[in-house]
Amino acid sequence: xxxxxxxxxxxxxxxxxxxxxxxxxxxxxxxxxxxxxxxxxxxxxxxxxxxxxxxxxxxxxxxxxxxxxxxxxxxxxxxxxxxxxxxxxxxxxxxxxxxxxxxxxxxxxxxxxxxxxxxxxxxxxxxxxxxxxxxxxxxxxxxxxxxxxxxxxxxxxxxxxxxxxxxxxxxxxxxxxxxxxxxxxxxxxxxxxxxxxxxxxxxxxxxxxxxxxxxxxxxxxxxxxxxxxxxxxxxxxxxxxxxxxxxxxxxxxxxxxxxxxxxxxxxxxxxxxxxxxxxxxxxxxxxxxxxxxxxxxxxxxxxxxxxxxxxxxxxxxxxxxxxxxxxxxxxxxxxxxxxxxxxxxxxxxxxxxxxxxxxxxxxxxxxxxxxxxxxxxxxxxxxxxxxxxxxxxxxxxxxxxx
Amino acid sequence: xxxxxxxxxxxxxxxxxxxxxxxxxxxxxxxxxxxxxxxxxxxxxxxxxxxxxxxxxxxxxxxxxxxxxxxxxxxxxxxxxxxxxxxxxxxxxxxxxxxxxxxxxxxxxxxxxxxxxxxxxxxxxxxxxxxxxxxxxxxxxxxxxxxxxxxxxxxxxxxxxxxxxxxxxxxxxxxxxxxxxxxxxxxxxxxxxxxxxxxxxxxxxxxxxxxxxxxxxxxxxxxxxxxxxxxxxxxxxxxxxxxxxxxxxxxxxxxxxxxxxxxxxxxxxxxxxxxxxxxxxxxxxxxxxxxxxxxxxxxxxxxxxxxxxxxxxxxxxxxxxxxxxxxxxxxxxxxxxxxxxxxxxxxxxxxxxxxxxxxxxxxxxxxxxxxxxxxxxxxxxxxxxxxxxxxxxxxxxxxxxx
Numbered sequence: 001x002x003x004x005x006x007x008x009x010x011x012x013x014x015x016x017x018x019x020x021x022x023x024x025x026x027x028x029x030x031x032x033x034x035x036x037x038x039x040x041x042x043x044x045x046x047x048x049x050x051x052x053x054x055x056x057x058x059x060x061x062x063x064x065x066x067x068x069x070x071x072x073x074x075x076x077x078x079x080x081x082x083x084x085x086x087x088x089x090x091x092x093x094x095x096x097x098x099x100x101x102x103x104x105x106x107x108x109x110x111x112x113x114x115x116x117x118x119x120x121x122x123x124x125x126x127x128x129x130x131x132x133x134x135x136x137x138x139x140x141x142x143x144x145x146x147x148x149x150x151x152x153x154x155x156x157x158x159x160x161x162x163x164x165x166x167x168x169x170x171x172x173x174x175x176x177x178x179x180x181x182x183x184x185x186x187x188x189x190x191x192x193x194x195x196x197x198x199x200x201x202x203x204x205x206x207x208x209x210x211x212x213x214x215x216x217x218x219x220x221x222x223x224x225x226x227x228x229x230x231x232x233x234x235x236x237x238x239x240x241x242x243x244x245x246x247x248x249x250x251x252x253x254x255x256x257x258x259x260x261x262x263x264x265x266x267x268x269x270x271x272x273x274x275x276x277x278x279x280x281x282x283x284x285x286x287x288x289x290x291x292x293x294x295x296x297x298x299x300x301x302x303x304x305x306x307x308x309x310x311x312x313x314x315x316x317x318x319x320x321x322x323x324x325x326x327x328x329x330x331x332x333x334x335x336x337x338x339x340x341x342x343x344x345x346x347x348x349x350x351x352x353x354x355x356x357x358x359x360x361x362x363x364x365x366x367x368x369x370x371x372x373x374x375x376x377x378x379x380x381x382x383x384x385x386x387x388x389x390x391x392x393x394x395x396x397x398x399x400x401x402x
Numbered sequence: 403x404x405x406x407x408x409x410x411x412x413x414x415x416x417x418x419x420x421x422x423x424x425x426x427x428x429x430x431x432x433x434x435x436x437x438x439x440x441x442x443x444x445x446x447x448x449x450x451x452x453x454x455x456x457x458x459x460x461x462x463x464x465x466x467x468x469x470x471x472x473x474x475x476x477x478x479x480x481x482x483x484x485x486x487x488x489x490x491x492x493x494x495x496x497x498x499x500x501x502x503x504x505x506x507x508x509x510x511x512x513x514x515x516x517x518x519x520x521x522x523x524x525x526x527x528x529x530x531x532x533x534x535x536x537x538x539x540x541x542x543x544x545x546x547x548x549x550x551x552x553x554x555x556x557x558x559x560x561x562x563x564x565x566x567x568x569x570x571x572x573x574x575x576x577x578x579x580x581x582x583x584x585x586x587x588x589x590x591x592x593x594x595x596x597x598x599x600x601x602x603x604x605x606x607x608x609x610x611x612x613x614x615x616x617x618x619x620x621x622x623x624x625x626x627x628x629x630x631x632x633x634x635x636x637x638x639x640x641x642x643x644x645x646x647x648x649x650x651x652x653x654x655x656x657x658x659x660x661x662x663x664x665x666x667x668x669x670x671x672x673x674x675x676x677x678x679x680x681x682x683x684x685x686x687x688x689x690x691x692x693x694x695x696x697x698x699x700x701x702x703x704x705x706x707x708x709x710x711x712x713x714x715x716x717x718x719x720x721x722x723x724x725x726x727x728x729x730x731x732x733x734x735x736x737x738x739x740x741x742x743x744x745x746x747x748x749x750x751x752x753x754x755x756x757x758x759x760x761x762x763x764x765x766x767x768x769x770x771x772x773x774x775x776x777x778x779x780x781x782x783x784x785x786x787x788x789x790x791x792x793x794x795x796x797x798x799x800x801x802x803x804x
Contacts, residue, residue: 061487075451081466082466085466095469
């Protein structure tokens with residue numbers, strides 16, 4: 001049995017918490033034969049380092065920023081190894097480079113392309129618990145890289161896949177994946193199992209427990225993820241492939257995202273390449289566009305609406321304004337007081353009418369739907385932000401998720 | 403022209419000081435073609451990390467301790483690279499491992515056995531300023547190691563030797579090497595030049611500017627060291643080989659050390675192997691013995707006196723007490739209110755009577771000499787600690803060092 005565990009920054013925020021993680025790892029080590037543990041940087045370490053960097057340069061070198069940020073995990077991993085040895089457990093820590101995690105050269109958002117796990121395997125065979133720095137790797141040219149958002153989860157899943165682990169356990173500050181946010185719906189229920197595809201939708205839609213990137217990787221390598229709390233010993237949620245899913249329930253969960261802004265562009269030329277020009281430019285300038293809706297043609301002129309994060313709104317508006325003449329648009333508008341509510345479920349595809357039920361529920365609550373986007377396993381609606389709580393509660397109830 | 407510069411922890415203690423170092427490096431880079439800069443960890447970073455480690459274990463793994471401590475230099479080196487780039491100077495930072503600094507496996511006090519400087523040379527050829535983490539390297543097995551005390555100076559000298567640099571500049575908080583401590587003798591004079599051998603004696607005797615280890619290495623590779631202040635642009639002191647030194651002055655400087663304790667062991671058997679047994683045991687238990695004096699034999703019984711650091715005194719006394727029966731000693735004593743004063747000078751060997759002049763000077767001041775030790779280029783005396791200031795001042799005057 002080989003298990004990969006991952007503990008986040010709040011789980012290793014100080015010496016006392018590192019000792020608690022060490023005890024938990026030691027207990028798991030008794031039950032299992034081999035263990036690899038991935039850790040993030042302690043608490044706010046990364047933010048403090050970023051502050052220091054910005055005192056020196058408004059546009060610091062990404063290569064050097066990675067050199068600095070990677071020290072956060074290097075400290076926490078070795079502290080955990082020391083805490084484990086204090087419990088009498090042989091342990092050894094490895095940086096991303098030492099662990100053989102090879103990435104591309106995209107500093108700050110590098111992608112893993114190969115793991116050469118030989119050193120880890122040698123230490124495991126000697127009975128050692130191997131601690132690996134999350135969030136980091138090494139480029140082929142020998143530079144230190146960091147993986148960007150969701151990096152430590154991705155490290156854990158990638159290592160689990162490379163080592164052919166039995167399971168990858170991700171420890172967070174919640175018990176598992178819920179049917180919706182328990183802060184909004186107290187009756188929200190912890191899911192025992194969720195499929196990769198459903199988790200991917202939940203993760204992308206702001207459920208926040210796992211980064212979509214790590215779920216994608218887990219799906220690719222069919223590596224089950226066990227999402228659990230680092231504060232209790234409860235079973236969490238298994239994220240895994242669920243074949244032939246013939247469930248009576250069509251909807252698994254309700255997700256929402258309030259970090260949404262909407263932009264409307266009016267009266268564009270109805271010509272091929274116009275929408276392409278707009279969204280290609282937004283993409284080149286790193287504006288992450290989420291939903292796109294193009295309205296029916298009136299007099300050979302189009303309206304297009306799209307959403308992005310609120311942080312990207314100023315940049316998106318600037319781009320739209322600059323492009324107005326080129327795309328022949330007459331005007332544009334924006335609204336940052338919107339939110340996205342979504343229902344997710346792999347059973348949806350075999351249950352027609354689910355989307356209609358959702359719309360009906362929102363209408364019954366007097367909530368206006370501004371945009372709609374659907375996939376095989378989810379339906380998302382853009383609504384006014386101040387209606388989000390009502391919407392989530394009503395949908396959770398409607399689809400019997402409690 | 404290739405210069406290696408080294409800046410200590412106080413020179414890079416915060417963002418503002420790092421910017422000052424960056425400006426200084428940039429200025430040197432204009433004058434010279436190629437530059438390598440070695441940095442220590444920022445200010446108290448190392449102490450803070452050690453505190454954290456000791457919260458987890460009283461006897462932390464030396465391997466893991468090195469993993470943690472090495473992050474201090476990793477942060478400061480990349481911050482300096484970022485500060486240089488903010489000044490428009492292309493720079494790149496390397497950890498000890500990336501810089502190809504290979505060491506033995508003695509964690510916490512590793513010794514460099516080889517530098518594979520290929521990566522550094524490639525970056526230098528591209529016109530980049532190369533920043534290297536001091537104090538650290540990598541073992542042949544790929545573990546991160548630290549070099550222990552004087553480590554950053556040693557890194558700088560070793561790199562300078564490997565790269566065949568023209569000079570190694572060590573920046574400290576003093577102007578250079580003085581004839582003696584200016585805090586005790588205001589007339590103390592900065593030396594323009596000092597030989598490796600003299601510097602080695604001065605360094606070992608507590609002058610504090612350079613660690614003896616880095617001076618030894620510089621002597622071995624005949625690498626001149628320029629000791630300068632990071633707070634002004636004055637010329638400092640050149641430490642280099644001085645051939646055929648026929649100077650009128652016999653004495654170059656007066657050094658002193660107040661961190662000294664003296665132990666006397668009385669009436670040992672006058673048999674071969676007795677002193678060996680005592681000092682072998684002390685060495686095995688890591689007590690660093692400095693001076694040793696064996697008195698003339700009275701009735702086939704010996705007295706031995708030796709000195710060690712005050713920190714080692716309790717351990718030394720414990721060892722002596724345990725060994726008393728084996729070495730046949732009747733009693734022992736200790737005194738931690740002693741100090742060592744030394745005169746150093748390569749000209750001493752061709753100037754007989756220098757030692758006698760020293761003893762005469764001390765006697766004239768009413769200072770009792772408790773132990774004497776000599777080498778070709780120095781004479782050291784153990785005296786009462788409360789007389790050290792008078793002794794240093796009198797010797798500095800006697801040998802016309804002002």
